[in-house]
Amino acid sequence: MSSCLQQLPALTESVCPGINGKVGYTGQSGIIAGGSNQCHLAALYQHWYQAHPEAGVAYAGLRCWTLLCWQPALVAVLSVHRLGIVPDLCTIKQVINNGIVFGFELSERETSCRLDALIVRAARQLRQLSEGLLQELTAVTPVKKKLAFRFLADCLMDALIKMYRMEQNPRSEDFQYWAHCWLSAMNQQNDSALMLLPIKGATDGLGLQRKTCCLHYRRCDGELCASCPKQTLTIRKQRLRDEWRAHV
Numbered sequence: 377m378s379s380c381l382q383q384l385p386a387l388t389e390s391v392c393p394g395i396n397g398k399v400g401y402t403g404q405s406g407i408i409a410g411g412s413n414q415c416h417l418a419a420l421y422q423h424w425y426q427a428h429p430e431a432g433v434a435y436a437g438l439r440c441w442t443l444l445c446w447q448p449a450l451v452a453v454l455s456v457h458r459l460g461i462v463p464d465l466c467t468i469k470q471v472i473n474n475g476i477v478f479g480f481e482l483s484e485r486e487t488s489c490r491l492d493a494l495i496v497r498a499a500r501q502l503r504q505l506s507e508g509l510l511q512e513l514t515a516v517t518p519v520k521k522k523l524a525f526r527f528l529a530d531c532l533m534d535a536l537i538k539m540y541r542m543e544q545n546p547r548s549e550d551f552q553y554w555a556h557c558w559l560s561a562m563n564q565q566n567d568s569a570l571m572l573l574p575i576k577g578a579t580d581g582l583g584l585q586r587k588t589c590c591l592h593y594r595r596c597d598g599e600l601c602a603s604c605p606k607q608t609l610t611i612r613k614q615r616l617r618d619e620w621r622a623h624v
Contacts, residue, residue: 380459381486387454391538396471396479397451399463406469406481407444409508416472417516423475431594437517438590441524442531443477444470444509449531450538451480452498457539457554461486462494465501492557499561502528526588529568532558536570537582541623548572548580573617581620583613 385397407413420443425436448465455461464485471479487497510524536555540546555570566587573581584603592598593606600606602615 380461398481401481406471408469409505413512417513421516428595430596435591435594437519441519442527445528446531447480450535453535456494456498461488462498466505495557496561523588526567529564530586533568533584540582573620583616
């Protein structure tokens with residue numbers, strides 16, 4: 377195991393405070409591709425359906441899916457761009473607790489090569505991992521594959537946005553180019569994108585240009601997300617710009 381892989385848990389914690397990432401498996405139970413995850417996935421679905429029955433089956437299924445794919449996407453992007461490696465994403469174990477998927481364990485295997493090759497390799501592993509997880513989830517609740525992979529693309533773009541926020545002097549054109557590279561490697565060129573958010577007197581922001589609604593607005597406490605495609609592009613840009621300024 378290289379020193380780069382050893383840095384990954386601290387790196388992800390710097391982006392998502394409180395997340396507990398480990399290199400090496402413990403005895404803790406979790407969701408792992410190729411394992412027997414049916415009980416975990418059924419409990420995850422029941423948690424969200426029972427918490428918000430008014431939002432319906434479709435919302436609960438999509439909520440489960442986004443919880444399953446955001447961590448592998450974040451780990452992939454940070455590993456490739458900040459550490460120059462690809463860990464073994466196909467065997468990532470994800471920790472689940474009270475309806476939340478937060479925390480992961482990785483094997484000690486990794487690969488290092490050129491950036492473009494790393495993106496291709498990581499994308500291939502993400503697709504393989506996601507295909508398996510989606511197959512298991514759809515045995516619990518119906519989730520359309522096209523929608524699921526659009527949300528996976530959104531998770532990749534969101535991970536790039538998180539990394540952009542970490543940089544002291546980020547170049548938005550670099551991140552937009554990397555977004556294109558990731559989406560091309562995933563064969564999802566039209567499933568998501570990054571949106572430039574010009575900020576007067578400050579570094580430009582980046583926003584998520586989504587193609588699919590997560591149905592959060594169906595919850596009794598819900599509303600349309602700032603990036604929701606149900607809104608006009610003008611409204612989305614303004615809301616995303618306001619959010620960006622609030623977090624600068």
